[in-house]
Amino acid sequence: MTHAVKFTELSSDSTVIKEKKTDWMSGPWLFFRRWIAHPLRMGSVVPSSPALCRRVVAAVRCAADEVVLELGAGTGVIARALLASGFPAERLIVVEIEQEMVAKLRRDLPGALVIEGDARVLSELIPAHLQGRIGTVICGIPLVLLPRPEQRRFIDAIEAVAAGRGFLHYSYCATSPLPFRAHQLSAKREAWTPLNIPPASVWRYLPL
Numbered sequence: 001m002t003h004a005v006k007f008t009e010l011s012s013d014s015t016v017i018k019e020k021k022t023d024w025m026s027g028p029w030l031f032f033r034r035w036i037a038h039p040l041r042m043g044s045v046v047p048s049s050p051a052l053c054r055r056v057v058a059a060v061r062c063a064a065d066e067v068v069l070e071l072g073a074g075t076g077v078i079a080r081a082l083l084a085s086g087f088p089a090e091r092l093i094v095v096e097i098e099q100e101m102v103a104k105l106r107r108d109l110p111g112a113l114v115i116e117g118d119a120r121v122l123s124e125l126i127p128a129h130l131q132g133r134i135g136t137v138i139c140g141i142p143l144v145l146l147p148r149p150e151q152r153r154f155i156d157a158i159e160a161v162a163a164g165r166g167f168l169h170y171s172y173c174a175t176s177p178l179p180f181r182a183h184q185l186s187a188k189r190e191a192w193t194p195l196n197i198p199p200a201s202v203w204r205y206l207p208l
């Protein structure tokens with residue numbers, strides 16, 4: 001059975017409002033500091049907007065016995081939007097390379113599996129019993145900024161743990177951020193939003 005992911009706003013009780021306020025201050029500042037250190041890894045100066053998060057969450061497809069894997073989760077805004085939609089934390093895995101981001105993700109995503117590591121070696125990071133049980137992979141790593149052989153490493157790493165599933169990828173490019181035919185992928189723009197800095201698209205790539 002497919003989990004219908006529905007985005008709902010976080011409840012408006014005072015604890016959550018306080019958390020949202022704290023996050024509004026800490027998330028973008030953390031993101032900006034990591035961008036100064038690693039601009040190519042971060043790919044943007046600010047976290048993904050709520051509008052983009054909603055669109056990514058709406059594109060998630062996941063059967064009841066499957067998990068969602070997010071690569072390059074950053075400040076965790078997409079993961080939190082997914083959980084706010086009703087998706088169970090126990091079925092969420094996030095991978096992030098920046099230690100400071102990982103600390104925040106562990107604080108903000110109780111119950112989820114937060115893995116610190118390089119998504120190019122996913123098969124070494126994802127527990128064996130979860131490989132092959134991944135319904136959707138969300139890739140936030142800015143692949144467009146990488147040379148083609150490096151893009152291939154990420155694509156192969158995803159295929160190794162989620163064979164045939166492809167991945168969702170959000171990007172600020174006007175056209176496909178990946179040369180999909182060269183990578184033997186099909187590409188579909190699932191959504192676009194002007195309500196992001198800069199405007200962003202959600203792409204679904206599938207192996208041919």
Ligand SMILES: C[S@@+](CC[C@H](N)C(=O)[O-])C[C@H]1O[C@@H](n2cnc3c(N)ncnc32)[C@H](O)[C@@H]1O
Nearest residue numbers: 041042047048072074075096097098118119140
């Ligand atoms: C565009 S940002 C993610 C934005 C995220 N949606 C947010 O709003 O915070 C890309 C993220 O990918 C992470 N990243 C880059 N290369 C990575 C790699 N090889 N493995 C895992 N994470 C990586 C970066 O540290 C960064 O947090």
